[in-house]
Amino acid sequence: MSKIRKILRMNSQGRSTRFIAAQIESSRNTVRKYLAVLKKSGFTFEEVNNLNDKELEDLFGKTRENNQPSSRMQSMLRCFPHVDKELKKTGMNRQLLWEAYIKEFPDGYKYTQFCTYYNQWKTRVNPTMHMDHKAGDKLYVDFAGEKMNYTDKETGEVIEVEVFVAILGASQLTYVEAVMSQQKEDFIAACENTLHFIGGVPAAIVPDNLKAAVTKSSRYEPTLNETFEDFADHYGTTILPARAYRPRDKALVEGV
Numbered sequence: 340m341s342k343i344r345k346i347l348r349m350n351s352q353g354r355s356t357r358f359i360a361a362q363i364e365s366s367r368n369t370v371r372k373y374l375a376v377l378k379k380s381g382f383t384f385e386e387v388n389n390l391n392d393k394e395l396e397d398l399f400g401k402t403r404e405n406n407q408p409s410s411r412m413q414s415m416l417r418c419f420p421h422v423d424k425e426l427k428k429t430g431m432n433r434q435l436l437w438e439a440y441i442k443e444f445p446d447g448y449k450y451t452q453f454c455t456y457y458n459q460w461k462t463r464v465n466p467t468m469h470m471d472h473k474a475g476d477k478l479y480v481d482f483a484g485e486k487m488n489y490t491d492k493e494t495g496e497v498i499e500v501e502v503f504v505a506i507l508g509a510s511q512l513t514y515v516e517a518v519m520s521q522q523k524e525d526f527i528a529a530c531e532n533t534l535h536f537i538g539g540v541p542a543a544i545v546p547d548n549l550k551a552a553v554t555k556s557s558r559y560e561p562t563l564n565e566t567f568e569d570f571a572d573h574y575g576t577t578i579l580p581a582r583a584y585r586p587r588d589k590a591l592v593e594g595v
Contacts, residue, residue, distance in 0.1 A: 419460045437454075478533065482521055486501060530544065
């Protein structure tokens, strides 16, 4: 009966049939059947919601179906722990993992549905708190996990470069620059270029635990690189290093 109540509640909130079906892991036809019974009964959501389970069961009769997800859904859900683990690897993405899934289960879900269900699964097994960012409050900086390269026109030499990424928390204005290394000279120069690009100085800069920014990581009081600390003092800002092994502390820049 709790499943029926969820359907009716989400419908009263203006949710679509597709959204409701995905949330309760059922078919859209089943959702439509429940909603059709509600409409035919002439009752409002509040009136039906006040019924006890026995009265609710009498009203909906045989429309109620088994709460177990379909075998197709179960097959996909079993893949998600592996998908979640593989996505942490450099160079891996959802498209590649969906292709592997659909190769094993040819009658499986299309890519868009696969991603939608994965996001819902991820939210249930690993919930996160929504964060509101103040304008000008924090600038998140990091290096992309995968290097890029360019070719010297004169020598033909392929030269690898690091990709520096910075993003403002509120506006999500993003700055990207290719630098030669992750050394403090290149890192601080990229941070300075970011400030010129955004046209101001944030209240705080949030770096990962890079050696160019943090000489000794700590959960409570990390030791900052002196040069980077001097840079922050010069521009009148604060350095707030992300906690070690807490990528959500800089989730915005991780997602770029």
